[in-house]
Amino acid sequence: MTAHAFRLTRNSFGRLVLEMPDGSVHEAVVPVRAFPIGAPDDGLALVGSHGHELAWVDRLSDLAPATRALIEEELASREFMPEIRRIADVSGFVTPCTWEVETDRGPTRFLLRGEESIRRLPPPALLVADAHGIQYLIRDPQALDRRSRKLLDRFL
Incomplete structure (x- = not known):
């Protein structure tokens, strides 16, 4: 979709509002990255309040600066x-255990609940989820320092 195919603003509640070329207006629009x-x-979709894709953006850089912002x-x-x-540090090598990072x-x-809380992403990245659902990215385990790699290897 081209930069001029839709108009994006914020309403008085701070929510995104999408105005389509056909004049339709969609409130509470949420941007969702295809490959975060x-x-x-x-690849980014603008999704409406009912979970349906309303607009697709190939590249953020294609958008007007104000819309991109x-x-x-x-x-x-x-x-x-x-x-x-x-x-x-890690509190132990048996889960659940506490990680200090x-x-x-x-x-x-x-708190790492279990080894299953560490997911492999497209190589070499890993995603580590804590007990509260916060996700931490390890972009490249080999880029970590030696001690960090050694601790991580105990859980993989």
Whole structure:
């Protein structure tokens, strides 16, 4: 869809409003990335309140700056996926256990319920889910420091 095929604004409640070329207006629109980790700027759907795709964007860079900014703001408020940069410590090698990690958003601790909470994504990435459902990304386990890799290997 081209940058001029729709108009995107915010209403007085801060929700995205999508106006289509045919004049139809859709409130509470949500942007959803097709490939949030592998290609975050390629392929994005604008989804209506009933879960149906209303518009498709091939690349965020194709959009007008104001529209792109609205979508990026909305995505930033919805997507919270810290990236693990270092595993400082684990409370034990039997789950559940507590992990102390350094992320791109600062240090944190979380409870890992089981090995199944670590998912393999398209190589080499991993996704680690804590007991509260927060997901942490390890973009490339081989890029971690030696100690972090050793601790992680005990769970893979």
